[in-house]
Amino acid sequence: MRSTTPNAAGALTSRNGPAKDLSPGWHPAARRIPSPNFDPRPDSAPPGLVVVHAISLPPDRFGGPGVEQLFTNRLDPAEHPYYATIAHLRVSAHFFIRRDGELIQFVSAEDRAWHAGLSCWGGRERCNDFSIGIELEGCDTRPFEPEQYLCLASLIAWLRLRYPITDIVGHSDIAPGRKTDPGPFFDWGRFGEALLAAVK
Numbered sequence: 001m002r003s004t005t006p007n008a009a010g011a012l013t014s015r016n017g018p019a020k021d022l023s024p025g026w027h028p029a030a031r032r033i034p035s036p037n038f039d040p041r042p043d044s045a046p047p048g049l050v051v052v053h054a055i056s057l058p059p060d061r062f063g064g065p066g067v068e069q070l071f072t073n074r075l076d077p078a079e080h081p082y083y084a085t086i087a088h089l090r091v092s093a094h095f096f097i098r099r100d101g102e103l104i105q106f107v108s109a110e111d112r113a114w115h116a117g118l119s120c121w122g123g124r125e126r127c128n129d130f131s132i133g134i135e136l137e138g139c140d141t142r143p144f145e146p147e148q149y150l151c152l153a154s155l156i157a158w159l160r161l162r163y164p165i166t167d168i169v170g171h172s173d174i175a176p177g178r179k180t181d182p183g184p185f186f187d188w189g190r191f192g193e194a195l196l197a198a199v200k
């Protein structure tokens with residue numbers, strides 16, 4: 001089981017963030033593409049889990065608008081055979097990191113995005129309730145880009161200043177047998193090094 005446990009800095013932080021933050025849960029440097037696919041978290045407990053995903057639309061192709069379209073219910077089922085199988089889904093993630101390291105945000109981290117599906121972590125089911133979902137543009141057959149590790153580490157450092165993050169896991173860790181992402185090419189050691197550098 002892969003997981004990364006932040007150091008004590010995560011326990012010293014507040015979910016409210018700095019007083020000047022007028023949009024709680026929205027990253028100031030992210031390009032915002034609001035998704036309708038979210039709802040309030042079901043209890044007052046702030047998110048303590050980060051789930052790392054990988055996605056590419058069409059599968060194994062990078063750079064197109066498919067992911068933004070899927071997360072905003074605008075995917076055209078006629079555009080690709082695979083799209084016809086998923087266009088009806090109502091899904092989202094909080095964040096999406098493109099191959100060049102661009103950060104896109106769909107849902108405030110204060111709210112519940114719909115990224116994990118049937119899932120369990122630490123004995124708790126429905127991981128969407130208490131997690132933040134981050135999609136990397138990627139697939140099971142190609143390495144991720146250095147800019148993506150840097151962006152992911154910087155983003156998680158930012159999240160840890162606002163939420164009591166205790167675990168960082170892959171989608172495959174919370175839905176084993178059902179999901180494979182972020183896949184064999186996601187380098188957890190490299191990510192851990194980038195995260196250490198980001199919080200220095």
Ligand SMILES: [Zn+2]
Binds near residue numbers: 052179
């Ligand atoms: Zn996933």
